[in-house]
Amino acid sequence: VQLVESGGGLVQPGDSLRLSCACSGFNFHNSAMHWLRQTPGKGLEWVSTIGPGGALKQYSDVVKGRFAISRDNAKNIVYLQMNSLKPDDTAIYYCSRDRFTLDRGQGTQVTVSS
Numbered sequence: 001v002q003l004v005e006s007g008g009g010l011v012q013p014g015d016s017l018r019l020s021c022a023c024s025g026f027n028f029h030n031s032a033m034h035w036l037r038q039t040p041g042k043g044l045e046w047v048s049t050i051g052p053g054g055a056l057k058q059y060s061d062v063v064k065g066r067f068a069i070s071r072d073n074a075k076n077i078v079y080l081q082m083n084s085l086k087p088d089d090t091a092i093y094y095c096s097r098d099r100f101t102l103d104r105g106q107g108t109q110v111t112v113s114s
Contacts, residue, residue, distance in 0.1 A: 001025035001104055003095050008108030011085055019080040019108055021095030028076040032056075034099045035069060035080045037091035038107070045091070046099055048080060062088070085112045 007019040019035070035047040048069040049058040057069055068081040078095055090112050096103035 003097075003103050003105035005093060005095055005105045005108040008093060008110045010111045010113065012114050013086055013112055015085050015112070016081070016083045017085065017110060019082065019093055019095075019110075021078045021080075021105065023076045023078065023095070026097070029073050031097055032099075033071060033078040034096045035078075035093060036096055036099075036102065037089075037093045037110075038102075039091045042091075044100075044102065047093070049099060050078060082110070085110075087112050087114075 002024045004022045007017060009017060011017055030052050032049060032051050034049045036044055037047050038044045047060055047063055048067060050069045050071050054071050059067060066084045071078045090110060092107040092109050094102055094105050094107045
């Protein structure tokens with residue numbers, strides 16, 4: 001099983017980023033996928049979920065209206081489009097097969113700072 005997150009970086013408040021998570025080694029097409037984020041101060045926080053077919057999408061209240069989750073089942077990739085980024089969005093972002101725990105990815109750092 002591999003989950004490889006990418007797309008993070010240093011951006012200014014109000015900017016956008018698109019994160020990607022390339023998955024392999026499990027039945028991606030039948031798996032709900034989740035984005036989580038982790039900071040030293042807040043711990044592990046659930047961000048968003050997408051169902052196996054892509055129709056079901058859920059967001060935490062703090063990112064609703066700014067972030068958009070999507071997936072490409074042909075490429076086994078899940079995305080997180082992040083718009084109107086705020087300093088509080090600074091975290092390491094992980095994709096996971098579980099809503100509550102980290103998976104095998106290494107995460108990608110997102111830093112929002114002026």
